Amino acid sequence: MCSDVTTPSDSGPDYKSTLNLPKTDFPMRAGLPKREPEWLKRWEDIGVYDRLRESGKTEGRTPFVLHDGPPYANGHLHIGHALNKTIKDIIVRSHQMMGFDARYVPGWDCHGLPIEWKIEEKYRQKGKNKDDVPVIDFRQECRAFAAEWIDVQRAEFKRLGITGNWADPYLTMDFHAEAVIADEFMKFLMNGTLYQGSKPVMWSPVEKTALAEAEIEYHDHKSHTIWVPFKVVSGAEGDLAEARVVIWTTTPWTIPSNKAVAFNPKIAYGLYRVDATEEESWTAPGELYLFADALAEDALGKSRVTEFTKVRDVSADELGALTLAHPFAGIEGADGFWDYDVPMIDGDHVTDEAGTGFVHTAPSHGADDYECFVKRNWIDRMTHNVGEDSEFLPHVPFFADQRVIDHKGKEGKANTAVIAKLVEAGGIIARGRVTHSYPHSWRSKAPVIFRNTPQWFASVDRKIDDGMGEYGDTIRSRALTSIDKLVKWHPQTGRNRLYSMIESRPDWVLSRQRAWGVPLTCFTKVGALPTDPDFLLRNADLNARITAAFEDHGADVWYEDGFKEKMLDGIADPAAYDQVFDVLDVWFDSGSTHAFVLRDREDGTPDGIADVYLEGTDQHRGWFHSSLLQACGTKGRAPYKNVVTHGFTLDEKGMKMSKSLGNTIVPEKIIQQYGADIARLWVAQVDYTADQRIGPEILKGVADSYRRLRNTMRYMLGSLADFSEADRVDAADMPELEQWVLHRLAELDEQVREGYKTFDFSGVWTAVFNFATVDLSAFYFDIRKDALYCDGDTARRRAARTVLDILYHRITRWLAPILTFTMEEVWLERFDGTDASIHLEDFVETPAAWKNAELAAKWSAIRKTRRVVTAALEIQRQDKVIGASLEAAPVVHVEDAAVRDLLATVDFDDLCITSAINVTGDPAPSEAFRLPETAGVAVVFEKAEGEKCQRCWKILPDVGQHSHADVCGRCDEALD
Template sequence: MTDTFEKIDYSKTLYLPQTEFPMRAGLPEKEPVTVARWQKMDLYKRLRESAAGREKYVLHDGPPYANGNIHIGHALNKILKDVITRSFQMRGFDSNYVPGWDCHGLPIEWKIEEKYRAAGKNKDEVEINEFRKECREFAAGWIKVQGEEFQRLGVVGDFDNPYTTMNFHAEARIAGELLKFAMSGQLYRGSKPVMWSVVERTALAEAEVEYQDYESDTIWVKFPVASGSEALAGAHVVIWTTTPWTIPGNRAVSYSPRIAYGLYEVTAAENDFGPQPGEKLIFAAALADESAAKAKVTLNLIRSLSGEELGMLVLSHPFKGLGGGYGFAVPMIAGDHVTDDAGTGFVHTAPGHGREDFEAWMDAGVELRNRGIDTAIPFTVDDGGFFTKDAPGFGPDREGGAARVIDDHGKKGDANKAVIDELIKRGALFARGRLKHSYPHSWRSKKPIIFRNTPQWFVYMDKQLGDGTTLRSRALQAIDDTRFVPAAGQTRLRAMIEDRPDWVLSRQRAWGVPIAIFADADGNVLKDEAVNARIVEAFEKEGADAWFAEGARERFLGSRANEAWKQVMDILDVWFDSGSTHAFTLEDRPDLKWPADVYLEGSDQHRGWFHSSLLESCGTRGRAPYKAVVTHGFTMDEEGRKMSKSLGNTVVPQDVLKQSGADILRLWVMTTDYWEDQRLGKNVLQTNIDAYRKLRNTIRWMLGTLAHDDGEEVALAEMPELERLMLHRLSELDALVRKGYDDFEFKRITRALIDFMVVELSAFYFDIRKDVLYCDAPSSTRRKAAVHVVRELFNCLVKWLAPMLPFTTEEAWLERNPEAVSVHLEQFPEVPAGWHDEALAEKWRKIRQVRSVVTGALELERAKKTIGSSLEAVPVVYMSDAVLEEALSGIDLAEISITSDLVISHEDLTGDSFMLREVPGVAVVVEKAEDRGLVKCARSWRYTSDVGSDAAFADVSARDAAALHELKSLGRL
């Protein structure tokens, strides 16, 4: 009989893993095939059908601009959104994702203008709706491209029916939202200094400005005292400014009653053009010496001055008489914005060129008019950055033409030089210098901007709205009612709302939704519901182009066309467009809901989309359009530097997809602290590739093992402790995963799952159970229990990972369940409460402490080459810790340590032993199995004392012989 089985290939009698799931992922080739499959089967539609009737969970998509291929920031953003929507979908919600695009505004308009310039065409010679048509077609082309790129990342959403701000219905609703502000009296026309881009020829909002280092000319200017104090006759108040070109717009000098000032006399001077001995000058006491050093003069304090005395002064403009102008009085006014931190303690106040200057001027308006001072604000600079007739000597009357602040390319013009030269000529310049500082630039053109007084349309922030609230107070309350992740976002947005000026809505461009109102010469808005209805109806049918069509004024005004109403031709700020998306998307789509559960964007959107959406919704509905706001940082290179083409350190998502695959990029997103700025580069990607490989191999091993799964279940009470321990760990992970998805803490989930799969499964549980799974008989309860647990592990882990790694989990799920449609149509597993067993877990923490000493000793012997496999060893474990020894009760420590045998000893130690400082009371001496008379089993490779006990299989252990008999009886041998 023995001879019959001598030639058996025992490897064929083992339940070795069998799977078609490859070790090499091949993601760049496989993922596009999966995307095509999802599109063909209409996975999005199936998701909606499967979720019909469930509670909705809505992440509202912040719209990117449709003007180019996606970059790494887009990839980060869309992956985060996809993970959120998928995770809620798989937890019992109808989590519908509707992508959107921002289509209006300068980014697209500029592209068309560039095309015109290249063809030698003039935009102004093209009919406006023809130009708008080209903008619309340009945006539509990029929507298609970006939509495909987003789907290649694994994003699933309603890409066949996205929302776009240029959709006719959207344009009608945007106009309708504006009309709500108009009808409620929140919209007004005002003349204020606004941030103005000379390059782009339009007003800008706070959200459209970024700050960059910029070198400015700085000047100290003397303003002669004209009246108000005989004692100060002949003295000069000295101001300091970084914008010399604003001096023609000066109308006052601001001081602070809280600052100590003094009257000083120049006693010595070493300069070419500045003050000379005998001149009397007024400075803040804290800044006099610093100012004197700039002009290379010596000052002597004559006496201190009070705020009351300063407030009585009227000054003369240093350009008095130039070009027949500047003859007006320049009053001293108190200002809260004045400090003695830098400069002179006085602020040159040009109300047409700065927000604080404007506010100080307006606050003093009544008092100034009572003193007979004209409070009109001049328009000294036009839309091209040229001085106007309100700047005599520098405007059109200047020899050689008007001086210019900034040219069409964003370069400094000749305005500063012209002003400084004139100040020197008049002896009004105290000192000059240069300063490198942070200065506002357009975030589109990247060129410096100016503050310029110009008529624009605004929304009041502080006007009473009839219910005891203002737009500002409503917004601040809404911020308090909103959940922010991270929490610091709440403080940031609150600070912006608290300090922001009125919302400037108008833009002097062509591509966008118009400010579709009629106003009279004084800026009063026509409030006529019938007119409004005609406007909205036309936009719904024809789009906003209807506003610019021939005869539009008469069409919309109807019977009122003979009245003196002027059609406003300014374009709406695109932030108002995107801030209104909640209205025409969340409210108007039955598959969504208002308000959204969450908005997620980059941290810059505290001043952008989060901000404008908040103001628009609070102004029209009294609350925020979102319940929660989640923000992410920006992606830097591996050294923490900002990515830029000039540095050559950009990571292009399309390249990552081609080289590694979307799931690698998604894993990177999931393992970052995305709330902060993240780093990405070759080394970071390789780290994620390595982690993915380990994760994939764990999934592959489970699939291979489950190839032998007959679906039989083992009752929890009948399972060995090790299996029950793994189920307990699943119960712990279930709570962690669900909370992590709720808290948007994806790194916590990913770290926990990867550690579990690599450390607790591959290097512990699977390693231990390979012998049972491969070698035990088909009827073995141990084996059945282990297969049952591997089945549960696979189901839980693949589903939990599905929102994060949709391609890999789909491949694994279909390999395991060929008849299935998609893992993404599944729900997260319901983990039985009975799996949780903290007492068992505590016991196994002690067991693993003892095991760690054993495995440490084995590693040491391996390093010495005393043994090869751990199965060649029989550790002798010397126990002096009763608590740890009690934990070993009922446990086969040899099996847990993956050794052929193991001896527990209470004898005193003799000779060398292995110990771990953190596990006192346990010492190990490793002996060789052969030295103890054990023989190696030819099937399992374990060393036992019963090899050959079954004559039918003389070279295997009794356990393996029994398994072989059973396999033979089943016809498998």
């Protein structure tokens, strides 16, 4: 085979200048960190994104819209942002190149607590009180903060090579967006799903607001545990009348709000007598207690009971008939505050896995507790004992002002105060501490509590008569139908996760007690109850006025003096109505984006439905979830056709990234060291549907793969120097080896298109990379290097160059969505016009006729035999018997006559890169080289006979017998 460097003999001529060596300015070293910004500027200068949109109109392309789930406008990008946006970019670019008009409008979430929290921190540092600042001024500071970070993040996203309408992104704080969000909210007002209720919600005492499930994360938390006996006061006779029902709780502070004790009829219960105790115990011999049988021994052991007897079984009917007394009933100084009956109620949520088998029920402080009371229509028994600071309110005896959580997120004194009072009242038989998973705010990282507060809800089960009932007449039924019938899930596990969430979710808490957001644009009648039909003012003209005012002036106008009066003028008496000043959950903002982005923008979709929503798996309870609920309430179905989810990014050891551990990887650092294309290639290599890992060693591996691919592209560019249409050869006139490459291309074209269509980028990359490095570099290029360098203007060389051109046009395009910068560089090496860009190109159509299964089968057999030969020669090279394979002329023993016939139809010595080869059916000697996986093939090494051609380096008998000195016949013709 020819070498890139030819060393002439001492006396012979130098033939190096006669070789067709590769010519290219494409550098081996990419220099991406320095060069990528030049391409970014170029794309902006020539207007690539806008030109694609214009061509989409003129060519009548089918729109394809990936709707951006808005990141939050605060802080620099982390590696999760890079993963997310790069996946989106690959989807958008690949679909554009597959013939769609692939539009991408980036967006940002701008309202909400995190930004408000930052402004409050700034106030606290200056000794300033937020409540002393006019609300509109405060909101303007929040708006400015968001705008500043949007500019920062936009630049960082663009540096990653993300294409999109960066000049006109969507922002939830834009006036039009705020107007549409308010309008979408008022659709809930008008269709009857909006209501004000009093129920327990997750409440952050630190942030002083209700939180949605999507704003919660779970961390280990050490809680008090207490075992509390409730005396039986009625409903029993005999020994049962003397018994006490024991509950177990990890929230002692909720005991003052107890209103019932729950049991499960499916659990076995018993009456237990204490026979003996340790010296110090809150129980005494002879006392009778009720427990679930499975938990009695453990509970009694916790109360230091050393001997006990099960007196008898207790049936569910007996338990259901009992009435209990509150542990604080009759306590001195409480003025009868707890002197009420505590019923026993059945509940499926009760288990015998931990505790006592009985559940203390405080309907104002627990979801299951609340549902038990709703089921019995006992809402009037709710308590309002805890305020927004998690403090007991003044009317609660003994505990007024004691806080569950203090302003720093630490435990307050409420738990210990309640425990101390229970001990004093004889209302406790054991106590302890337990570490368990507990909900925390994902912003303040502080524990939350369940607290009964007046909030605004969207009912997921109220019937909606809005003429959009094709998929159901409630939000829940529409959502479940959408999940099953209208949406494709990638991966399918996403469907199961979201379906189960929607199936069991409670009503949506829409309100937040904050300032920076879109207000709940509604009015309530003074003196009316939430259950009254006229409690809410429902008026279409009023809604239109509010929407128009927001469109012109933004949501700040809601807080201007006299706004209520202006809006209600001629519609209702302003004095008869109160204006609501809660703000909407930010998930309602982002859930409404289908309306003000997809529906209202020219680059959206006519039906307001996106082809793809893509975010991390946490968004099954976040953006996917809220968008689904919101759209089902206002448009009757899901706003997306496909939902793609990715996992979380971990370090190389599989650990969560943390600044304290020092294992974070920042996109900016990757770009500075390697370039954005390496970050993009990492995204394409991983299975993003699961959690993925990244770190220095992984990035080195990615960079190595990149270098190998880059060298493949460089080789093609060099070999295609000066290639013109005059050199092109029809596929039918090509040698079989080139036809086999075309067959592989046809196979690969189908695989690449299907991979991009189904968002399987690791599949695309693996297929193309393996083809480039195994089929091309290690096989086809290795074989054809000799013809490309040493042949004259032969049909074989023209065919090889034609195939290289075909390969170039496909691989460059196929990988452009992934290696955005590098494939632009490759493209401009050949097409360097002022307006040229790979990103203005489409995938090339590949003729179906190129597929040839019969040819593929033949060459599969040839390659298997070749592998035995190359492996045998490699051993000779390692043993320094030969320096290169051209020094060999092996004998290949092939048992299968059919395979020998195949080998006879090709230049097998060229395929094996030897100077000669002898294929025989004779039995192979025992010392012949064999590969276990290729039966019936054996190789005996022989050295090539003749002299070394000083031009192509083959060792042949005819060297020196031609007009040009020291060359073979083929090279002699080429020199002529």
